[in-house]
Amino acid sequence: MTSTVENDRQAASEVRAAGINEALTVMPDEKGHFGPYGGQFVSEILMTALAELDQAYRHLKNDKNFLAEFHHDLEHYVGRPSPLYFAERLTKQMGGARIMLKREDLNHTGAHKINNCIGQALLAKYMGKPRVIAETGAGQHGVASATVAARFGLKCRVYMGSDDIARQSPNVYRMKLLGAEVVPVTSGSRTLKDALSEAMRDWVTNVDDTYYIIGTVAGPHPYPMLVRDFQSVIGIEARAQCLKQFGTMPDAVVACVGGGSNAMGIFYPFLEDRDVRLIGVEPAGHGLETGQHAAPLSKGKIGILQGNRTYLMQDSDGQVLDTYSISAGLDYPGVGPEHAWLKDIKRAEYVAVDDKQALHAFRQLNRLEGILPALESAHGLAYAMDLAATMSKDEIIIVNLSGRGDKDIPTMAKLDGISLD
Numbered sequence: 001m002t003s004t005v006e007n008d009r010q011a012a013s014e015v016r017a018a019g020i021n022e023a024l025t026v027m028p029d030e031k032g033h034f035g036p037y038g039g040q041f042v043s044e045i046l047m048t049a050l051a052e053l054d055q056a057y058r059h060l061k062n063d064k065n066f067l068a069e070f071h072h073d074l075e076h077y078v079g080r081p082s083p084l085y086f087a088e089r090l091t092k093q094m095g096g097a098r099i100m101l102k103r104e105d106l107n108h109t110g111a112h113k114i115n116n117c118i119g120q121a122l123l124a125k126y127m128g129k130p131r132v133i134a135e136t137g138a139g140q141h142g143v144a145s146a147t148v149a150a151r152f153g154l155k156c157r158v159y160m161g162s163d164d165i166a167r168q169s170p171n172v173y174r175m176k177l178l179g180a181e182v183v184p185v186t187s188g189s190r191t192l193k194d195a196l197s198e199a200m201r202d203w204v205t206n207v208d209d210t211y212y213i214i215g216t217v218a219g220p221h222p223y224p225m226l227v228r229d230f231q232s233v234i235g236i237e238a239r240a241q242c243l244k245q246f247g248t249m250p251d252a253v254v255a256c257v258g259g260g261s262n263a264m265g266i267f268y269p270f271l272e273d274r275d276v277r278l279i280g281v282e283p284a285g286h287g288l289e290t291g292q293h294a295a296p297l298s299k300g301k302i303g304i305l306q307g308n309r310t311y312l313m314q315d316s317d318g319q320v321l322d323t324y325s326i327s328a329g330l331d332y333p334g335v336g337p338e339h340a341w342l343k344d345i346k347r348a349e350y351v352a353v354d355d356k357q358a359l360h361a362f363r364q365l366n367r368l369e370g371i372l373p374a375l376e377s378a379h380g381l382a383y384a385m386d387l388a389a390t391m392s393k394d395e396i397i398i399v400n401l402s403g404r405g406d407k408d409i410p411t412m413a414k415l416d417g418i419s420l421d
């Protein structure tokens with residue numbers, strides 16, 4: 001397999017050679033702006049750390065050894081490429097477009113997050129940082145970070161709100177088994193946004209020996225860019241697999257959006273294919289009109305979160321609001337700045353799916369395909385199922401099945417009134 005970056009470059013230059021308008025894939029600019037979004041809203045001391053990271057990344061993304069190690073681990077440790085699977089019975093049930101599933105649920109640790117964590121752990125290694133930190137809400141990014149820290153022999157500390165620790169005890173224990181230290185954050189609402197602040201504070205204090213692994217396409221520049229690049233292996237594979245299986249591009253690509261990394265990863269290699277609809281699905285929770293959701297692109301305002309300008313859930317005083325979704329991994333008050341820009345320029349569409357619709361899709365995929373999806377992924381799936389029904393049988397939809405749902409069994413059992421003890 002050739003490298004992500006080389007493939008992107010090649011694809012982009014082919015598009016330009018064919019005379020199809022300007023390259024969307026050259027974003028962000030030098031300062032990390034995607035139009036008015038992104039940037040670096042951090043303290044002076046972190047500006048230095050970010051400049052060091054930016055410089056290291058710009059060099060390493062073209063470094064033969066770095067890329068060889070990255071792709072080696074994607075193949076032998078993560079288990080890539082992941083299949084592009086035709087969900088035949090589900091397609092038949094919906095009676096329209098072919099539904100193809102990009103099976104990120106089959107990756108080591110059960111989701112797409114590991115792709116990015118491998119990339120960033122390698123950055124830490126090449127930059128000579130023996131210690132990594134991360135923050136986590138539901139615990140999934142914490143687990144992926146602790147996993148790669150074990151794999152590369154790095155010291156690892158994970159910040160987690162104390163309320164989240166109480167809710168996610170299997171993931172907390174799993175991180176400990178992997179040798180990570182889990183630090184409870186007891187300030188504020190004791191959830192993800194407080195863990196974010198605490199991780200930033202740690203980085204400021206220990207920037208000499210510490211690498212901060214951010215789990216989605218958010219944070220200050222260069223994080224949204226480098227996380228996207230590491231995750232774009234998903235879209236590069238899916239695009240090639242679709243061409244190979246059907247000799248044509250898909251008509252639509254659908255992915256759930258929390259911070260937006262699995263969506264950006266599958267969208268990015270399709271950006272220049274203007275006929276391919278790109279659809280991001282936010283969690284509408286109990287309903288957009290109830291305020292109990294995590295859908296900043298649908299219902300948020302522009303502001304600053306985690307060092308970048310983007311759409312986020314905030315009140316009129318600029319206070320970040322509490323979010324809600326049945327799927328803990330989508331429960332994030334912001335969204336990556338590249339999505340904010342793609343929405344404004346209308347290259348991607350953003351919609352929202354509520355808990356009920358996601359739960360229906362979750363059950364359907366179990367029954368019809370024998371696949372237990374993550375509740376996060378079920379949001380994308382739910383939208384794709386409805387969309388498929390409105391399309392013709394010769395059309396193709398690719399859904400990014402971002403993760404597996406084993407972790408959601410306790411949530412589902414509780415809804416069904418079943419005791420697992």
Ligand SMILES: *Cc1c(COP(=O)(O)O)cnc(C)c1O
Nearest residue numbers: 216258259260261262329376403
């Ligand atoms: C974390 C997670 C998400 C949401 O994160 P993105 O950055 O939006 O991809 C989606 N699906 C699964 C399975 C996750 O673990």
